[in-house]
Amino acid sequence: MKKLLVMISVLAALALGAAPAQALVGMPDDVPGCDVLQPFFLASIPGMGNTNTLMVFTDVGGYGIDFHYDVMTKKSETVYNDELPGTPFDVVSTDAISIIEKMAPTEKVKLEIDLDGDGVNDHYAGYMLFYAISSYSNHVIAQTLLVDLGAGMASAANVPAKEIAPVPVFPQIMSDSIFETELFSANALATAENLQIGGGQMAASWFALYPRYYILDADGKTYLFIWKSVNGLGTAGSDMHIAFFNDKEDAVSSNLPLPDELNIIDVEKYLPATLHSGVYPKEGFILIGLPDIYDRPASAEFGDWEWLGYTWLKAVGSAAESWTTLTPMHREVWWPGK
16 A cells, blocks of 8 residues: 555656656666666676576566667776567566676776785676667566576566656756656655655755674675766765664774775675674674765766665675575665755
8 A cells, every 4th residue: 555655646746657667767666667787797707617697687568679779898997788578468587697697808807806805806797778769668678697607696676667757847956968867866756755745856865875794604705786876975085984783783983995886895895803803703783874974975976976875785705605695775765845
């Protein structure tokens, strides 16, 4: 009932007519959309492991799948593009390795990263944008899977499909001026929330992501995949000074670097030692807030940046002892009067 009432409120506020968006515009929620933002992919360089990222697209509206897609480095340089078709009500799958194998050797190198920090590049990483070519309606859903089946690891999460308005009725602060699809920005979410209570366009004053971490032992990992629509953090440089919490309600502030559009972060490397004193398991959450503790960057700067975040937890052992999870980060926005 609550979900139904929220949906009705949004439809009334945004006046989207007979082909409306189906949920809160500005929120990467689990509803059909038009374009798909795959905010990260991770795949082992051949001979360096067996990790791969799978992507699955489903047409739930009967319009067919007709994507043009761009493969981007973590710094947002386009290195490859192609098309991905599908028939009405089709389920279309692809994966990072299959796409990367189509690329020129000089472009593959641009995707290489050193995930384990030993000085040797061992993975490909980046993100992908899937744009509808002709079927401009909210009819596609998408999932991603991070897999290493040989190690007994597979985890999945929904990927956000960007909703489109049948006519340009989204307030300008909420939508992409070219594709007329929703933005996953603080200002877009603040405006959507304000519209629900009879308000109008609203600039955000604060925005936060809340990733959880859990590091089982010395071989366990928590990685953060944080995608944003800008490299760096504007006038703040590339580091945020934020709060780290353990599971005993203790908090310590420290820096977290976010230099690229896609940032893959090994949490333990940035976790203040005083929170756990070297004792495993290490568990808690991180408050990634904008502006940060030093009030940077200003809301006028970060409000239109888009953000998506996922947390990848891993424990490594035999195939029977290994496990992994992949979850989207919770988010929150504040605006004057909220």
